[in-house]
Each structure stands twice: as C-alpha cells, then as structure tokens.
Amino acid sequence: MKIVMVGSGYVGLVSGACLADFGHDVVCIDKDAGKIERLHQGIMPIYEPGLAELVASNVKAGRLSFSTDLSSAIDGAQAIFIAVGTPSRRGDGHADLTYVYAVAQEVAENLKTPAVVVTKSTVPVGTGDEVERIIRDSGTATQFAVVSNPEFLREGAAIGDFKRPDRIVIGAEDEWARSVMSEVYRPLFLNKAPILFTSRRSSELIKYAANAFLATKITFINEMADLCEKVGGDVQDVARGIGLDGRIGSKFLHAGPGYGGSCFPKDTLALLKTAEDYNSPVRIVEAVVHVNDSRKRAMGRKVIEALGGDARGKRIALLGLTFKPNTDDMRDAPSIAIVQALQDAGADVVAYDPEGMEIAAPMLPNVTMAKGTYDAVAGADAVVLVTEWDAFRGIDLDRVGQLARGKVLVDLRNVFNPAEVRAAGFTYSSVGRP
Ligand code: UDX
Numbered sequence: 019m020k021i022v023m024v025g026s027g028y029v030g031l032v033s034g035a036c037l038a039d040f041g042h043d044v045v046c047i048d049k050d051a052g053k054i055e056r057l058h059q060g061i062m063p064i065y066e067p068g069l070a071e072l073v074a075s076n077v078k079a080g081r082l083s084f085s086t087d088l089s090s091a092i093d094g095a096q097a098i099f100i101a102v103g104t105p106s107r108r109g110d111g112h113a114d115l116t117y118v119y120a121v122a123q124e125v126a127e128n129l130k131t132p133a134v135v136v137t138k139s140t141v142p143v144g145t146g147d148e149v150e151r152i153i154r155d156s157g158t159a160t161q162f163a164v165v166s167n168p169e170f171l172r173e174g175a176a177i178g179d180f181k182r183p184d185r186i187v188i189g190a191e192d193e194w195a196r197s198v199m200s201e202v203y204r205p206l207f208l209n210k211a212p213i214l215f216t217s218r219r220s221s222e223l224i225k226y227a228a229n230a231f232l233a234t235k236i237t238f239i240n241e242m243a244d245l246c247e248k249v250g251g252d253v254q255d256v257a258r259g260i261g262l263d264g265r266i267g268s269k270f271l272h273a274g275p276g277y278g279g280s281c282f283p284k285d286t287l288a289l290l291k292t293a294e295d296y297n298s299p300v301r302i303v304e305a306v307v308h309v310n311d312s313r314k315r316a317m318g319r320k321v322i323e324a325l326g327g328d329a330r331g332k333r334i335a336l337l338g339l340t341f342k343p344n345t346d347d348m349r350d351a352p353s354i355a356i357v358q359a360l361q362d363a364g365a366d367v368v369a370y371d372p373e374g375m376e377i378a379a380p381m382l383p384n385v386t387m388a389k390g391t392y393d394a395v396a397g398a399d400a401v402v403l404v405t406e407w408d409a410f411r412g413i414d415l416d417r418v419g420q421l422a423r424g425k426v427l428v429d430l431r432n433v434f435n436p437a438e439v440r441a442a443g444f445t446y447s448s449v450g451r452p
Pocket residue numbers: 169170171172173174229232236269270271272273274275276277278279280281282341342
C-alpha cells in the first residue's frame with residue numbers, strides 16, 4: 019500500500035518509519051528542505067531510541083523515502099496522513115490549526131486518485147469536518163474520505179508504542195475509509211491489537227480525553243505528595259496502595275515536579291478552550307492545568323527551602339533538563355520554571371543533561387552547561403535531580419559529596435533511597451516522602 023506522511027517531525031517520522039516496517043511503501047514529506055536533506059543522509063531531527071536504525075533499514079529496503087514535494091508524492095497514495103504540529107496558539111491557548119489546514123489545502127489541490135486523508139495530528143473536535151470541507155470545496159472529482167486516527171506515542175518509547183499499541187482508534191464516517199484503515203494497520207490486527215472504530219468526532223475527543231485524564235492522574239498524586247509531606251505519609255506507599263485497585267491502576271502515579279512535554283500542557287489547554295467554546299466547562303481539567311503550572315515554580319522554592327531559605331549567591335547543580343528521560347525535548351520542561359525561580363532568588367545555576375543540552379542552552383542562556391554529572395556538581399551548594407535519566411540513578415554519592423561544597427540533595431523524581439543518601443551524609447529531600 020502506498021502511504022504519504024505529511025510532516026516529518028516526531029509523530030510523522032516515527033509513524034512513517036513504523037508503517038514502512040509493516041511493509042508499506044511510505045514517503046515522508048516535510049517543508050523543511052534542510053530536514054529532508056539530513057534525513058537523506060540518515061541524520062535524525064530528534065533523539066528517539068531505535069529510530070535511526072529503523073529508518074535506515076527501511077530506506078535500504080526501498081520502502082521509505084523522503085521528499086519536500088507533496089504534490090507528486092500523493093499520486094496513487096491510498097492513505098495520506100497529516101502529522102504536522104498543532105502548537106498552542108499564542109495569546110489564547112487554542113490549538114493552532116494553520117499547518118493542518120495548509121496541508122489539507124495542498125492535498126485538495128493535488129488529489130487525483132482515491133485516497134483516505136488521515137488526521138494524526140492532535141486536533142480539536144470538528145477539525146476533520148473542516149478538512150473534509152476544504153477538500154470538497156476544491157472540486158476534486160476523485161473519491162476521498164477524512165479519518166481521525168490519533169497517536170498515543172510516548173517520547174522515548176515511541177516505536178514500541180506504535181508497534182505494540184494498547185489500542186488503535188479510528189474515527190471514520192464510511193465503510194470504505196474503515197477498510198482502507200484496516201489495511202494500513204493489518205499487521206497489528208494480526209497481533210490482535212484492540213481496534214476501536216468510532217465516529218470522527220469521538221475519535222478526536224478520545225485523544226484529548228486520554229491526555230487530560232493522564233494529566234489529572236499525575237496532578238492528583240502530586241497533590242497527595244504535598245499532603246504526605248505535611249501529614250508525614252509516603253506518597254510511594256499511597257500510590258501503590260491505591261494503584262493496586264484495578265479500577266485505579268498503578269501507572270502514571272509517580273509524584274514529581276509536574277508534567278511537561280509537547281502533549282499534556284498544550285492538549286489540556288486546548289481541551290479547556292474547546293469546552294469553553296461549547297459552553298460545557300471541564301472544571302477538573304481547569305484545576306489540573308492551574309495546579310501543574312504553579313507546581314513547576316514551586317519546585318524551585320522547594321530547593322531554596324532545602325538550602326535553608328536563602329539561595330542568594332549559592333551554586334545549584336541541576337541533573338537533567340529535558341521534560342523526561344530518553345528524549346532531547348525541552349518543551350514545557352519543569353526545569354525551565356525551576357531555573358527561573360532559582361535565578362530570581364539570586365542563585366547561580368549549573369546543569370547537565372545527557373541529550374538535552376544543545377536544545378536547552380539557548381533557552382536557558384544564563385545557566386552554565388557542564389560537561390558531565392561530576393563536572394556539574396563540583397563546587398555546588400545543592401544538587402537537584404530534575405529528570406530521572408538512568409545515568410543519574412547510579413551516581414557515586416561519595417564522589418558527589420567530595421566534589422560538592424554543600425551536601426544537600428533534592429530529588430524531584432524520588433529516584434534515590436533516602437536511607438542511603440542520608441548515610442552518605444547528605445541533607446535529602448524528595449517529593450512526598452518523609
Ligand atoms: C504523552 C502521552 O503519554 C502520549 O500517549 C501522548 O500521545 C503524548 O503525550 P509524552 O509527552 O511523551 O507522552 O510523555 P509521558 O511519558 O506521558 O510523560 C508526560 C509527562 O508526565 C512528563 O513530564 C513526565 O515526567 C510526567 N509524568 C508521567 C509524571 O510526572 N508522573 C507519571 O507518573 C507519569
């Protein structure tokens with residue numbers, strides 16, 4: 019089956035490479051000629067484990083190619099995926115659909131053979147209707163359908179998530195579109211992956227509802243962590259105690275510095291805006307957005323408290339900057355607000371991240387970027403674990419203690435064993451643990 023993937027960013031590239039690996043003939047398109055040129059050379063625009071290898075093997079097998087030219091690529095394609103960005107619109111927080119509609123327009127102008135146009139980008143309810151209108155209004159004579167097929171890929175685990183999904187959601191309004199989509203995902207049906215056919219609008223909403231629910235779960239446990247600190251409980255025991263109840267489930271109950279990344283912050287905000295537009299407020303999600311926003315900066319205050327309430331002139335080493343491990347993504351990373359809070363309090367911030375420093379450096383111009391973990395902690399008054407990269411889990415605490423000026427360790431991901439850290443002579447604080 020010939021498939022065109024428009025947008026070779028995170029979602030488009032991972033999905034395109036995986037679909038090629040299923041045996042389809044896939045062309046990934048991007049407007050950015052530099053990106054396409056680098057992809058031709060095997061250079062990935064993002065860091066994602068396994069992606070470079072998957073791309074290389076499928077390019078070699080002749081199933082995957084890259085181009086800037088959508089108009090010629092779509093000829094004969096049975097499925098055309100839209101996987102371009104839908105960032106928060108500056109000013110009002112609605113999802114910015116400029117790129118999605120521009121692709122729809124270009125598809126409309128060039129569509130000559132029957133195709134299903136699939137929206138993979140996260141788009142507000144009703145966007146599929148508008149994409150369909152754009153294509154219909156172009157007067158194309160060929161058969162087409164517009165389908166919603168949201169992605170649920172986690173950065174850092176995206177290839178596994180694509181190939182072994184919890185479920186595939188397909189929002190389609192006609193039988194032909196459903197049959198084309200069944201063909202796209204045939205290898206997964208053979209693996210018995212649950213597939214859910216819904217209306218297009220339900221499918222669009224499922225994506226937002228899933229992300230908002232997960233964001234709620236995280237925010238709930240984060241507030242329980244705060245309460246644990248006040249009442250003397252241990253949030254990890256609380257999380258385990260509630261998570262063993264099958265109705266609650268144990269995942270996404272790790273307390274931390276607040277969620278970040280390219281999806282949860284923008285999608286929760288966009289859901290609020292949709293709900294406002296339809297005069298059907300989602301107050302729980304409103305609270306989640308608000309609580310999470312203030313939490314990130316509050317983590318800076320937590321560090322200052324660990325330093326005895328005054329950070330002026332203190333050197334603070336941050337371990338990890340990306341919003342989570344195994345990615346170089348800095349979008350809405352808690353580290354940004356934490357750095358700001360510490361610098362506002364007069365601290366001198368130094369940081370190290372295994373993959374994120376190239377992207378982080380221009381975003382955090384007043385932070386000294388260290389060459390490695392031990393370089394970062396040298397001379398520090400406090401060490402703060404911000405992102406739980408595996409490389410930090412096994413750090414040599416004795417060595418950190420020798421290199422640092424002060425023995426204060428703030429663990430915002432509850433990675434370390436409190437007894438061990440204290441035995442190494444540190445003043446230790448973590449999230450929601452005694
Ligand atoms: C998420 C969704 O998981 C995915 O299905 C969707 O398609 C895109 O958004 P991603 O942004 O890659 O994926 O990251 P995820 O692993 O879900 O983590 C999101 C944020 O929540 C991170 O900042 C992470 O640190 C935080 N988190 C996650 C917690 O603080 N606690 C948890 O228990 C889980």
